[in-house]
Amino acid sequence: MFHHVKELQFNARVSKPDVRFAKLLLEQFGGPNGELKAAMQYFVQAFGCRKAYPAEYDMLMDIATEEFSHLEIVGATIQMLLTGVNGELKNAADESDLTKMLDGTAAKETYINDAMINPHFFLVSGGTPTLTDSVGNPWSASYIMGMGDLTADLRLNVGAETSAKMVYENLLKFTDDVYVKESLRYLMTREVAHFQMFQAALENIKPNFPPGILQSDPRYSNKYFNMSKGNDFKGPWNEGKSPEMGEDWQFIDNPQQRVEDTNGLLDEEAKGTDRTEKSVQKDNKTLSKERKEKVEKANKPENGVMSWSVYEEQVEAQKNNDNKNK
Known part of the structure; x- marks a missing residue:
C-alpha cells in the first residue's frame, strides 16, 4: 500500500531555467543508474525475502519507497529547469509570444540549439521530464539486477548506490545553480547512507560468503594467476591471506606452464587452505538444509x-x- 504525500522529501529549488542541465539530469530520472532503476530494483528484490528475512524486507521496501521520493525530486527539478518551454509550446494558436521570446537571430539560434540538445523536450514531451537517459535512450527493465539470493542482491545494491553516487558527483560539476547543487548534494548523500545500510544488512546475515549456497573449489579459490608480464604488483589480493576465507594466496607466476603441467588444471592440488573436497560437500549440504528449512x-x-x-x-x-x- 502506498500513500503519496504531495510535498517533496527535500525542498528542491532552482534559480533559473536551464534546458541544457535538465537534459543532463535526465540521467538520474530514466538512466541505468538513476532513481527509478534503484526504486524498482529494491522493490522487486524485496519480494523474495518477505517471509524468510522480514527485517531485510522492511529495509528494502523503505529504501525502494525513498528512491521513488528521490525520483520525484529529480523530476520536479527537471520540470523547474524547463520553465518557459512548456508554456511557449502551448501557444499553438498564436505565435506572437513565441516570436517575442525568439526576438532576434541570436535568440532563435539559442532556441534551436536547445531543441537539438534534447528535441524530446520541445517536440514530444511538451517540456516535461521523459523516462530516458541524458541521450534519449528509453528506460529499460534490463537495468534491474536481482539474483533471488539476499546476500547477492545486497552486494548488487552496494554497487548500484556507488554508481548513482558517482553520477551525482559528476552532475555537480556542470551546474552553477546553488539551489540545484544543494538538491544534488542531498541526493548524493542519501546514496552514501543507503550504501551503508545495505552493507550493514549484508554483515547481519551469517554466513554471507560466498554469495549463494555452494562453496568454492579449494583447488582454485586462493590462486592468483599472473596473467600479464611487466611491472608485477603485490598486495592483499595476491599475498598474505584472502579477506573472506582466510586462505593463503598462491601466486602463480607462469599460468601457461601451470596449466600445461596440471592437465589443464584438472590435476591442480589444494594448497594454503584447510578446506578439502570432503569439507566443501559437507558445508554445501549443511547450508542447503539450513536455508531450505x-x-x-x-x-x-x-x-x-x-x-x-x-x-x-x-x-x-x-x-x-x-x-x-x-
Missing part, C-alpha cells in the same frame, strides 16, 4: 491458507478468541 518454515501456510499479510492470521486469532469467550 528457513524458507519453508517462513512460508508455511497458516490454517491451510497462504497469506502475504497478516490479515488471515488476525481473523483466525479473532475467531479463536471469540470461541474462548463463549
Whole structure:
C-alpha cells in the first residue's frame, strides 16, 4: 500500500531555467543508474525475502519507497529547469509570444540549439521530464539486477548506490545553480547512507560468503594467476591471506606452464587452505538444509491458507478468541 504525500522529501529549488542541465539530469530520472532503476530494483528484490528475512524486507521496501521520493525530486527539478518551454509550446494558436521570446537571430539560434540538445523536450514531451537517459535512450527493465539470493542482491545494491553516487558527483560539476547543487548534494548523500545500510544488512546475515549456497573449489579459490608480464604488483589480493576465507594466496607466476603441467588444471592440488573436497560437500549440504528449512518454515501456510499479510492470521486469532469467550 502506498500513500503519496504531495510535498517533496527535500525542498528542491532552482534559480533559473536551464534546458541544457535538465537534459543532463535526465540521467538520474530514466538512466541505468538513476532513481527509478534503484526504486524498482529494491522493490522487486524485496519480494523474495518477505517471509524468510522480514527485517531485510522492511529495509528494502523503505529504501525502494525513498528512491521513488528521490525520483520525484529529480523530476520536479527537471520540470523547474524547463520553465518557459512548456508554456511557449502551448501557444499553438498564436505565435506572437513565441516570436517575442525568439526576438532576434541570436535568440532563435539559442532556441534551436536547445531543441537539438534534447528535441524530446520541445517536440514530444511538451517540456516535461521523459523516462530516458541524458541521450534519449528509453528506460529499460534490463537495468534491474536481482539474483533471488539476499546476500547477492545486497552486494548488487552496494554497487548500484556507488554508481548513482558517482553520477551525482559528476552532475555537480556542470551546474552553477546553488539551489540545484544543494538538491544534488542531498541526493548524493542519501546514496552514501543507503550504501551503508545495505552493507550493514549484508554483515547481519551469517554466513554471507560466498554469495549463494555452494562453496568454492579449494583447488582454485586462493590462486592468483599472473596473467600479464611487466611491472608485477603485490598486495592483499595476491599475498598474505584472502579477506573472506582466510586462505593463503598462491601466486602463480607462469599460468601457461601451470596449466600445461596440471592437465589443464584438472590435476591442480589444494594448497594454503584447510578446506578439502570432503569439507566443501559437507558445508554445501549443511547450508542447503539450513536455508531450505528457513524458507519453508517462513512460508508455511497458516490454517491451510497462504497469506502475504497478516490479515488471515488476525481473523483466525479473532475467531479463536471469540470461541474462548463463549
